[in-house]
Structures are given as C-alpha cells and as structure tokens.
Amino acid sequence: AQSVTQPDARVTVSEGASLQLRCKYSYSATPYLFWYVQYPRQGLQMLLKYYSGDPVVQGVNGFEAEFSKSDSSFHLRKASVHWSDSAVYFCAVSEGTQVVGQLTFGSGTRLQVYA
Amino acid sequence: GPKVLQIPSHQIIDMGQMVTLNCDPVSNHLYFYWYKQILGQQMEFLVNFYNGKVMEKSKLFKDQFSVERPDGSYFTLKIQPTALEDSAVYFCASSLGEQYFGPGTRLTVL
Numbered sequence: 001a002q003s004v005t006q007p008d009a010r011v012t013v014s015e016g017a018s019l020q021l022r023c024k025y026s027y028s029a030t031p032y033l034f035w036y037v038q039y040p041r042q043g044l045q046m047l048l049k050y051y052s053g054d055p056v057v058q059g060v061n062g063f064e065a066e067f068s069k070s071d072s073s074f075h076l077r078k079a080s081v082h083w084s085d086s087a088v089y090f091c092a093v094s095e096g097t098q099v100v101g102q103l104t105f106g107s108g109t110r111l112q113v114y115a
Numbered sequence: 116g117p118k119v120l121q122i123p124s125h126q127i128i129d130m131g132q133m134v135t136l137n138c139d140p141v142s143n144h145l146y147f148y149w150y151k152q153i154l155g156q157q158m159e160f161l162v163n164f165y166n167g168k169v170m171e172k173s174k175l176f177k178d179q180f181s182v183e184r185p186d187g188s189y190f191t192l193k194i195q196p197t198a199l200e201d202s203a204v205y206f207c208a209s210s211l212g213e214q215y216f217g218p219g220t221r222l223t224v225l
Contacts, residue, residue, distance in 0.1 A: 034213075036216075041124075041218060042218050043119060043121075043206065043215075043216035043217045043218040043219065044206070044216040045116075045216075046213060046214075046215075049213065090157075090158070100146045100163075100165075100210050100211075100212060100214075101163075101171075102148065102160040102163055102171055102173075103148075103150075103160060103214060104160065105150075105157050105158040105159070106157060107156070107157040108157065
C-alpha cells in the first residue's frame, strides 16, 4: 500500500534561517507529489506540486521542493523563513495515474518560527 | 484563490443521531472529496464523487456514511447513525485537477 512519511512532527527555527521539511513516500511508480500548508482554522492550501520533469519545483512564498526518485523523497525547502510561515505542513501523494485521484497524506510537520 | 466553504465549522451531537456536513465547492469544479482527520493523526481519504456518483471509497467510508450533491450546489456527507469513533475533523475538497480544501468541520459525537 502507498504511504507517505514525514519523520519530523515538529520543527523549530529562527526567523531568517533556512528550512528543510522531509517527506518520503512509498509507491511503485512515480506518483504526483504535493506540499500543502494549513494555517489555524483554515483549509489546506497547496504550496507546490510535482508531476514530471525538472526535479526542483518552485512554489508560492519562496518555497521549493526537490523530487528524488532514487531516494523516494520530496523534501520542502525555503532559504529564509518568516514568522508567518509558522503552520502545519503536509506532504501528499496522488493515487493512481490521475491528478484527480485521492490523496494520501503524511502526518504533518508543525513548523514554529521564532523571532 | 478559489475557496471551498464548509458548514458548520463545529457540530456536537449525541451518538446515534444523524448529522449532515455541508460543503460549498468551487463553482466550476467537477470532482468532490471528503477526508477525515482524527485529532493528532493524519488526514485520511473517505470518498470521492463525480458526475453524481461515488468513484472511490476507502474502508473508512462505512455503510452509515453517504454522499450526494442534491441540487448541484452543496456536496454533503451524511452519517446515520453516528458513533463515537466518528468524532473528527472532516475536510471537503473540490477539484478540476488539483484539490482545493475547505477549513473543515469539527464533529464531536458524545
């Protein structure tokens, strides 16, 4: 069965520091990969997605992620975090071969940015 | 960006009662989803819906659950009867390709 692992439940960084949130997936083929962010009392917002091509994809608000087929990973990065980036981040994988298929989510990483 | 709305934001009911969770999807979207998140756990897929029919459902989508979009507007999840283990936050999503999520309805079954 397909699975998504986010090994870090919580990450704390200082404002201006760089960030990497880790995500590994288990799937027989290359799936569609996503990162979502959830702010308090709001729905999930998509940060970026990977379907194919260049393994480094750019998203909103300065986020990027790198797909690695050999490592089965899709880590999220940001060069310089801001306090407003504090939120819960979810990595997700789309089932099957269609973008509109069901999503399998990781358990989420809670990011706390302090001044 | 496009917004998905969910009504109500919080519902408290007694075990055995019926509950309907409402989702107002993005207006031109064709695919609709429900996900369930128990406190402290990851979000899990329940069901997706297209062209008036359930396309896929997970093992979490029990016989007591049903979905419909009766008037082409709200996409609803009905649970009848409810059980204690149904307490969770339920997220609706809609899609033409990428899924857009609502803020969730927190369901508490007493």
